[in-house]
Amino acid sequence: MNQPPAPMKPQTRIQKKNTDLIRTAALEVFSNHGFRGATLDQIAAEAGLSKPNLLYYFSSKEAIHIDLLSDLMTTWLDPLREMNADGNPLAEILAYVQRKLQMSREFPRESRLFANEIVQGAPRMIDGLQGELKDLVDEKAAIIQAWCDSGQLAPVNPHHLIFSIWSLTQHYADFDVQIRAVLGDKDPFDDAAAYLETLFTRTLTPPSE
Amino acid sequence: MNQPPAPMKPQTRIQKKNTDLIRTAALEVFSNHGFRGATLDQIAAEAGLSKPNLLYYFSSKEAIHIDLLSDLMTTWLDPLREMNADGNPLAEILAYVQRKLQMSREFPRESRLFANEIVQGAPRMIDGLQGELKDLVDEKAAIIQAWCDSGQLAPVNPHHLIFSIWSLTQHYADFDVQIRAVLGDKDPFDDAAAYLETLFTRTLTPPSE
DNA sequence: CGTAGCTTTGACCAGCCGGTCAAAAATCAT
DNA sequence: ATGATTTTTGACCGGCTGGTCAAAGCTACG
Numbered sequence: 001m002n003q004p005p006a007p008m009k010p011q012t013r014i015q016k017k018n019t020d021l022i023r024t025a026a027l028e029v030f031s032n033h034g035f036r037g038a039t040l041d042q043i044a045a046e047a048g049l050s051k052p053n054l055l056y057y058f059s060s061k062e063a064i065h066i067d068l069l070s071d072l073m074t075t076w077l078d079p080l081r082e083m084n085a086d087g088n089p090l091a092e093i094l095a096y097v098q099r100k101l102q103m104s105r106e107f108p109r110e111s112r113l114f115a116n117e118i119v120q121g122a123p124r125m126i127d128g129l130q131g132e133l134k135d136l137v138d139e140k141a142a143i144i145q146a147w148c149d150s151g152q153l154a155p156v157n158p159h160h161l162i163f164s165i166w167s168l169t170q171h172y173a174d175f176d177v178q179i180r181a182v183l184g185d186k187d188p189f190d191d192a193a194a195y196l197e198t199l200f201t202r203t204l205t206p207p208s209e
Numbered sequence: 210m211n212q213p214p215a216p217m218k219p220q221t222r223i224q225k226k227n228t229d230l231i232r233t234a235a236l237e238v239f240s241n242h243g244f245r246g247a248t249l250d251q252i253a254a255e256a257g258l259s260k261p262n263l264l265y266y267f268s269s270k271e272a273i274h275i276d277l278l279s280d281l282m283t284t285w286l287d288p289l290r291e292m293n294a295d296g297n298p299l300a301e302i303l304a305y306v307q308r309k310l311q312m313s314r315e316f317p318r319e320s321r322l323f324a325n326e327i328v329q330g331a332p333r334m335i336d337g338l339q340g341e342l343k344d345l346v347d348e349k350a351a352i353i354q355a356w357c358d359s360g361q362l363a364p365v366n367p368h369h370l371i372f373s374i375w376s377l378t379q380h381y382a383d384f385d386v387q388i389r390a391v392l393g394d395k396d397p398f399d400d401a402a403a404y405l406e407t408l409f410t411r412t413l414t415p416p417s418e
Numbered sequence: 419c420g421t422a423g424c425t426t427t428g429a430c431c432a433g434c435c436g437g438t439c440a441a442a443a444a445t446c447a448t
Numbered sequence: 449a450t451g452a453t454t455t456t457t458g459a460c461c462g463g464c465t466g467g468t469c470a471a472a473g474c475t476a477c478g
Binding site: 419420421422423424425426427428429430431432433434435436437438439440441442443444445446447448 | 449454455456461462464476
């Protein structure tokens, strides 16, 4: 049989090499231009392959995009999963903030891919958002609520706390151009880390008394 | 002479009506699909005009987009311009936060148009970012710095404070889909307003002593 | 070395999309 | 009313883009 091995795990070494090449190239192009703005020719050029060769490994442009997004959803939530109900509340949250900021620094393409998709209504992610993501957020929000109730954290709306962490950290990847336009080309991440540490410490430290 | 009146101010009543129709339609389509994802046919349909008719009023698809963006840049910065060096520092900043959040609530399309453009590297806005926007931000950052120095605000990095206000407020427009996926379809803005009030109050209230 | 299966590609296609144009329709000035 | 001007549109075009296909090249293995 001659069937392109698109949806299943790659098997031969050359299949693994080329699907990885394609994923990397597609991430670069999709994150810079969005789904509709990206072309298969661009992705092929970036990957150093011919266009029909891309379509030998993935059945369509959309298949590549979906492949990237489904990978992304899980890895993107990993830092939140690590938040531990048994740790020190403030330390756990500050560590989560720093992990998330670190992801914006190391993986800005992934962040922008995500942002592009959400801003345009997440047509290809809505299921994941309402399922995996909502469940995890609700679970962690309950933990934060418990921390507030026990007086270990100053009282806050737990869901909006999580939204604010996403917002503030991803902003440094997604709006990178704007930030550099204002600050010049100096790397903003060290200052950002210090600022966010201060902001969340002041917001969450319970009133000493 | 027969010259399309595209770049100058509309004159006849019918010109004003149709350019406004087109702007409204284009805002809807561009904000939902991005520049590349939007088509002239979509915009024409949304405006209730024929495609050649669009191009009678605007010389190209890009001309419509640029028209929207240049309007946006100034109105988007208005809330920041209103921040008054002579007012009460904390109150001034909290009022700015609420104005900006209100804009996300009332004009989510404008916010998403802006976000789409920035995330993809702002190819058509970079000049405005490095000019008008940078100048205004530097000016207001100096005011905030003075407030911190005089002890009226807790010390913070002024530029990153401004970034955080942008990030947190625009998030509720740009990532609306994600927020509603987690919270359900209940309007999140009232809770957001309360949360942001708390967050910035705690962050900026100087240590009482 | 031969061959069976995996990989690569040049040539091609149909549909879409931004944009043009000439002519028709509507509007306006007198 | 009527001629001049503005507005509208159907028909069309060339280039791009996602995707196909058959044939050629390559690899692994007996």
